[in-house]
Amino acid sequence: MPAVVLGLEHHLFEEALEIVKEDSGYRNDVEMTEADWRGIVTQYKGIVEVELGRAFPQDVSEQLWDAIRAVFDSWDSDRAKVYRRLNDIPGDWGTAVNVQAMVFGNMGVTSATGVAFTRDPATGEKAYYGEWLVNAQGEDVVAGIRTPQYLTLAARKRAGAKPLSMEEAMPASYGELAAVFELLEKHYSDMQDIEFTVERGKLWMLQTRSGKRTAKAALKMAVDMVEEGLIDETTAIRRVDPMALDQLLHPTLDPKAPRDFLGRGLPASPGAASGTIVLDADTAEKRAELGEAVILVRVETSPEDIHGMHAAKGILTARGGMTSHAAVVARGMGRPCVSGASGLSIDMKTRTLRMGTRELKEGDLITLDGATGEIMAGMVSTVQPELAGDFATLMEWADRYRCMKVRANAETPADCRMAREFGAEGIGLCRTEHMFFEAGRISSVRQMILAQDEAGRRATLEKLLPEQRADFAAIFTVMAGLPVTIRLLDPPLHEFLPNRDAEFAALSDTIGIGVDTLKRRADELHEMNPMLGHRGCRLGITYPEIYEMQARAIFEAACDVAEESGDAPVPEVMIPLVATKKELAILKKLVDETAAKVFAEKCRTLDYLVGTMIELPRAALMAGEIAEEAKFFSFGTNDLTQTTLGVSRDDAARFLNPYVEKGIFLRDPFVSLDIEGVGQLVELAVQRGRATRADIKLGICGEHGGDPASITFCEKIGLDYVSPSPFRVPIARLAAAQAALEK
Template sequence: MAKWVLTFGDGKAEGSAEMRDLLGGKGANLAEMANIGLPVPPGFTITTEVCTHYYANGRSYPAELEAQVAAGLRHIEAVTARGFGDAENPLLVSVRSGSRASMPGMMDTILNLGLNDQTVEALAKNADDRRFAYDSYRRFIQMYSNVVLDLDHDLFEDLLETAKEKKGVTEDTELDVEDLAKLVKGYKAAVERDSGKPFPQDPAEQLWGAISAVFASWMNPRAITYRRLNQIPESWGTAVNVQAMVFGNMGETSATGVAFTRNPSTGENRLYGEFLVNAQGEDVVAGIRTPQPITEAARAEGKVRAPSLETRMPEAFKEFAIVANRLEQHYRDMQDLEFTVERGKLWMLQARNGKRTAKAALKIAVDLVNEGVLTKEEAIERIDPASLDQLLHPTIDPKAERKIIASGLPASPGAAQGEIVFSSEAAEEAVAGKEGKKVILVRTETSPEDIHGMHVAAGILTTRGGMTSHAAVVARGMGKPCVSGAGSLRIDEKAGTLTVGGKVFRAGDVLTIDGSAGQVLDGAVAMIKPELSGDFAALMGWADEVRRMKVRANAETPADARAARGFGAEGIGLSRTEHMFFDDERIVAVREMILADDVEGRRKALAKLLPFQRSDFRELFEIMKGLPVTIRLLDPPLHEFLPHGDKEVAAVAEAMGADPDKLRSRAAELHEFNPMLGFRGCRLAIAFPEIAEMQARAIFEAAVEAAKATGEPVTCEVMVPLVVGRADFDFVKARIDAVAKAVEAETSGTLVYQVGTMIELPRAALMAAEIAETAEFFSFGTNDLTQTALGISRDDAAPFLSHYVDKKLLPYDPFVTIDREGVGELVAIGCERGRSVRPKIKLGICGEHGGDPASIAFCEEVGLDYVSCSPFRVPIARLAAAQATLRARKALRTQDAA
């Protein structure tokens, strides 16, 4: 017979901490606490497998479950010497959820179950104060009716407030037993009126109603949202924990509280928590009453008048402090604890690894290593790489008031505030010559031509776009906060207004954006500057000792390159040369080049660009000082550079000495229906070889100059974009090699360089063996490889891609985390076939996936040599790469052992 129910309590348990998948986090930890002899109220856990069965079988239970639940109840009755439903000595229980991953507040809980019109009297007779019994009964009716019977919580709150008004009191505790008995009667009448049935009096009916409600809450909207945001699989399910009630609301010698073994905000090594006298746990969580500090030191620091638990209940506090330390040592991590003191006796209700800020996580991990509790490798594994974003950007002060006016997607972390501007030109104009002035660039959506405005803005806000839209990708690369897809905002560029919820904001009004939470706030809000502490440096150093893959950065500006080096980048894995052309002085020359109708005209325009490119590349080489720098040849869809308005056409016409009408006609000829698959990448160099030749000359001349200036050899990698096979790669490579020879002859120097390609088309991945015959490195451009493999435009995916994820047609957004089965398979094929011809070919990734921890794990599995990501994601990639190496080592050890 399958075992669906496991018991715990009285110093033993049928489960343990290792059975988290089966018992859920709460059930596993209750079992573990019981096994190590801590004071845990007895109970039983209905396993997560029942939840799976429940949803797979039309919300029905296994045939054996009813008998096993009855046996579990008998276990609790035996330990407590109470009877479930007994009219003289009743057993009351709590019914709580418990997923294997902590989901605080997302699912449902019911306390005081087993109370009815008979057992409430028995409870009252055994209490020091009869009010305790009727207060517990009215709480139970309210909670059960809301969770199980789906009645509005406010219905009961209104009755409670009315009772307090009649009595002329403000606190629940000031109601006497008669008031509470009347309130219970009113609650039951309201239940019967609104549900059409009397409040259930049978404890068994109550119990099964509660169990079903907890399983049903696994699929409530808030739980679904929480799982999606935290990547918790629906298939895990939840367990249900049924446990004997202990009461913190039995008078002045009883209390309930929540504590952490270390400060979850700072990581400081001392008890941190709050408690309430004569209260149930829900009172602490709900904030109905102001809790008091647990320790005397915290009470004194906070200048709280009410006594601490340490002072008020010294024996219970002393025992709790010992238990807290024992649990931290046992689990080897900071613990989040819930406890109750019933008439002076301590009971432990929960222990779990506590949630903490990134700052606290680093301090706790480093401290535990220094205390000899953890190894360095274990500390590396404890930190969520994505959480490091909290440390790299300014954030909103947690104490500050948030006047949220709109929400969008958390496209790029950090917070920023400034005056609203509606165009890149307005952004530049606003900050020009005004030191310290901040602006927020507000756009429907951004395009590459907004690069100059994005550069000077403190933050970017768009009403359209997803996590991988242009605004999101560029903002992350720049390390600027961005909120994208804030669809409730309405922009009227002509009127210069932003409207939301009936309120109108104008250019110059101040907004704050929180790119970590995806929120838009009214006005200026207090901020906290990032601090990269010694703990950060220590953990990053340990990660660097462990990881196999190198970590490079995507960078094309000196500021990006310096930031990348500061964050520990080991070179540049992608320098997008088209991003260097959007300054006013350069854009006209680029447009001249594109619109020229002969080679001579193009070469004339390219001659203007050569000094700019050479200077840019030299600065990058000097900043990197001998580290590898991969420069991608020009790869924009041409429409991004074409002049659009009369003013832009006139500027190009004047520079070229050409007829504006002729230029408009030429621009029309270059119009494309699908530019992302159009005239871009190596196709530009094939049609106009002089473009690749100019860029190659700029690269090689810059390399010679930088080597002389720094005394360090320049490691230069030239990347040909968007090839479909060896033929087009070889065509461009020949031009690059020819220029290299010319520059060597002119400078009497020797260039050290490699020519490789970006694998960003499915055919290129399949043809990798052939391409590798002449290509010296591959960099997988997984942004475009995802677009072309899935046939999805990244910039147009937001309206429908979320439906794919929500309806589980795709496990996650493939532009955020690499699609292992499709795109990942193409990468694996490209690696395998490339190595078959050139065993030591250098392999990297430079798409957005290069900064995603899950994608980095995949990169380790296929054996890439490096990942490249935006500068502000370099620390995330360093830690994720170390974790991936550790996982690979464990897998190898397991394989060897097998």
């Protein structure tokens, strides 16, 4: 109560308790006598009076109402706001208070307390999982104050632990508990997280809830429960959080890689991460914001650490078990966690830690393996995950129920292969400018941009043509007949130009133009607001030879691949940043004429589409007119969000967090689509586009294509596909299935 209700610092009371234990030679709280506790209570009252300037309240009614008030106040605490922001919980929902009688697990050797899961929350295995302590209260188990014991005999034997399990020490209470486990799981049709107390031999159930689990466990439980008849396929699809799949789509430690072993703790949350050591949550958040991968190392974590835990790549604690705060929160966040590393000691004054004989300082690099509990110095290499088994089963079910297609944003053969492995049904955005930045051709691109006239540009574009053709041929080969949407050159030209004297000098030597002339030309191309400047289709209007070269490369590559493989590619040529029907008409004519020339030269024809990216509010408003020329719309919601809100995505990080915290935006609009504003424009464009052209193909290729909430909106308004980055394809497949079922 003093810390939670009265708002006093927890360490004030912990220090007093530790001094008494140290003076008496006690290691654990349970060794303290009644007299010791009476003395501690007196000390605690004195601390309260010194800190608050008033006595600890003695009236029971006053204590109860103070506790109730504290629960309501906690809804607006900093850690509660962080938790709501991380889990998309509206701040106006409010909270509730339960008042109930208390039972005690610290009434001697016939009493105990514990936390248990009806299945293993880390692996999903159908086996009871949990910890307990004899003669203890619940906080003792989850706070890491005492090292907990294993719940089951099998778990104790696997770990080689000596203290008896509850199954052995209290067989009658354990048998009753196991029966309750089965009853609760059958009733809720889900894995349960249960807290219980045994008071003088009598079992009391304190609470149950659906337990948090890793993505791996969620998959296994969902698939297993369908096979067991507890749930059906649609329930299994709904039960797995699409974003949790992200935990399965990233590398794990390479078992063959050398390791500099430091120590071991409990494997509290699977996965692996390398990062620099940080010793408090605020430092973790600050360093992560600067792009540094960090590992949060604490004696034990508390809810106040949640922002640092979210910022960290992994979490390491000296105390606590596999149901401690650190373990439960890390599993929910998908962070690897090693807890209860008994050989770990932390010195906050010197900002150092020791593991056995090794000393490390804050900023040193370490690696955690949350699957084994191992802690290693330095960085350890990784291997890619295998997407089979339960993952493949759930994806098969998701594909059975979803309506929207899922493509991927990719522009290299490697990314395209990865996208196909993850289940992509085409490429929804191939950004050609990324190809121009390759080291072997950037000088030719610069020469083309800095040319004084069309003849000079065309001469350089001739050099780029075979390279672009090879790019597209490689992508068409990997995608083997699936649709590939290729966006013609989009960014402003100055982005390709040198910005250092050494680069200008090297370019001058390559193309034979003086440095001063090159710099003068570069200054002429400089723009005050390049995002809204000479880019997108405006490049095609002023320098049509650029788009003509790209179109030729696309169609020549498509014809070559069709000839060689028999799988005819399906190119979809996308004109970016269109604001008017006339812009699109001019550039569509250029693409069509180029296609006709290539088909005549190659003596074959191929199906293709010409469409546009809707990324300007005017384009959305004029969608009906633009659809007279466009065979497809691809909503570029990254730029559409920028142009609608008048907010630069690159600069928004400086002020968007306060906007989210103050409820101006429920979520970062560049992460999850602004449904009320930007979404309204998208929906309007869908309606007007389809009114003009009933069979127009509609998709989304902004980063929102991998966000489940945005995908739900896309399903609602009837888009044909979403297109996220390759790693988010499985997330999109599952989210699309959930959206279809919800609809």
